[in-house]
Amino acid sequence: MWYLLSRLANHRRFSNVGGFLVVPACYTAFFRLLKPVVILLMLLLPVAATADWYKQEESIMGTRIAVEFWDEDKHHAKQCAEQVFSEMRRIDALMSPYKPDSELSRLNQQAADEAIQISEEMFILLKKSLRMSQISNGAFDITFSSVGHLYDYREGIKPSEQEIQQSLERINFRHVVLDEKNHSVRFARSGVRIDLGGIAKGYAVDNGIAILDKCGIKGGLVSAGGDSRILGDRGNRPWMMGIRHPRKKDAVVVVLPLSNTALSTSGDYERFFIEDGKRYHHIISPKTGKSVATTWSATVIGPDTTTTDALSTSLFVLGPAKGLQLVESLEGIDAVIIDGQGRMHYSSGLMPPKTEAAPAGPEMRQ
Numbered sequence: 001m002w003y004l005l006s007r008l009a010n011h012r013r014f015s016n017v018g019g020f021l022v023v024p025a026c027y028t029a030f031f032r033l034l035k036p037v038v039i040l041l042m043l044l045l046p047v048a049a050t051a052d053w054y055k056q057e058e059s060i061m062g063t064r065i066a067v068e069f070w071d072e073d074k075h076h077a078k079q080c081a082e083q084v085f086s087e088m089r090r091i092d093a094l095m096s097p098y099k100p101d102s103e104l105s106r107l108n109q110q111a112a113d114e115a116i117q118i119s120e121e122m123f124i125l126l127k128k129s130l131r132m133s134q135i136s137n138g139a140f141d142i143t144f145s146s147v148g149h150l151y152d153y154r155e156g157i158k159p160s161e162q163e164i165q166q167s168l169e170r171i172n173f174r175h176v177v178l179d180e181k182n183h184s185v186r187f188a189r190s191g192v193r194i195d196l197g198g199i200a201k202g203y204a205v206d207n208g209i210a211i212l213d214k215c216g217i218k219g220g221l222v223s224a225g226g227d228s229r230i231l232g233d234r235g236n237r238p239w240m241m242g243i244r245h246p247r248k249k250d251a252v253v254v255v256l257p258l259s260n261t262a263l264s265t266s267g268d269y270e271r272f273f274i275e276d277g278k279r280y281h282h283i284i285s286p287k288t289g290k291s292v293a294t295t296w297s298a299t300v301i302g303p304d305t306t307t308t309d310a311l312s313t314s315l316f317v318l319g320p321a322k323g324l325q326l327v328e329s330l331e332g333i334d335a336v337i338i339d340g341q342g343r344m345h346y347s348s349g350l351m352p353p354k355t356e357a358a359p360a361g362p363e364m365r366q
């Protein structure tokens with residue numbers, strides 16, 4: 001695990017964080033299962049006074065949005081945070097599948113009948129979504145919603161086998177046809193629906209960070225549910241970003257020291273219900289129209305949250321073998337996947353070099 005730590009400190013987006021306490025992986029049955037899992041805690045590092053860290057939280061886009069940044073001028077801080085939250089509300093109004101007058105809902109109502117002109121930003125996000133479908137070999141697919149909309153996780157509602165089979169062929173990102181010249185989109189057949197739930201939060205976080213940057217903020221964090229982006233650092237030290245334990249609400253399985261980077265986690269614990277011992281959750285395999293059962297969570301570290309958000313959903317669907325293969329083919333991306341048995345899989349950027357001897361470092365204490 002010391003290797004992992006060294007890699008994190010040396011990684012170009014990871015800060016050099018100095019001393020750690022490596023806490024042994026021996027506290028819970030889960031930790032025993034997931035060995036060698038450790039919690040990394042930072043010690044004895046200068047911590048900026050909390051008084052000037054401005055924090056604000058709100059519920060938007062069906063999730064918790066948090067903004068935290070360093071600003072000695074409280075009034076200025078509040079203005080900047082307000083701009084971030086109104087940007088989130090604007091994106092929600094545009095892209096929510098639950099708001100009948102959103103641009104996205106208009107597409108779902110009309111794009112199978114005729115080509116619909118769309119806003120520049122919707123066009124760009126649809127294009128990015130289709131690109132993510134291509135690189136993930138169809139694991140990321142916004143037309144998942146053609147079947148996905150039949151689930152209601154709050155109400156414990158799922159489609160019948162017959163309903164799934166009837167709509168399954170409507171899931172295919174190639175059904176979404178973009179026209180660059182006219183800035184329009186058309187669905188190639190009826191019954192196709194799209195949903196940007198796997199990418200829109202990341203996009204909103206990127207826009208939030210751009211606002212803080214414009215405000216002159218040097219160190220801050222914007223997060224929307226499982227998608228976070230860090231601007232700068234946290235007062236000469238990194239932000240300590242925990243990956244949640246997929247089966248224990250307030251526990252973390254690993255903490256990563258990060259600066260100036262984006263981090264997204266997709267988990268089967270976010271929206272789900274359990275029926276007859278089976279978990280029905282919100283990440284849908286485009287091949288089957290059903291919840292993916294082989295992954296508990298997928299975390300991606302990368303340059304921006306639009307990318308890490310779409311990739312975390314993709315890796316969740318792909319699982320560790322294919323998922324990490326994809327990560328290795330991409331520049332500047334790392335990942336941690338927890339599979340359906342609770343085992344952790346790291347990309348090579350977070351793994352020990354196999355041929356080298358272990359450098360001296362803190363021992364894992366039992």
Ligand code: AMP
Binds near residue numbers: 142282284309317
């Ligand atoms: P995330 O938490 O970022 O993985 O996003 C999960 C959300 O992505 C779900 O609530 C759906 O809105 C959407 N989604 C589910 N399955 C897929 C899929 N296969 N491809 C793209 N988006 C998906």
Ligand code: MG
Binds near residue numbers: 266313
């Ligand atoms: Mg995602």
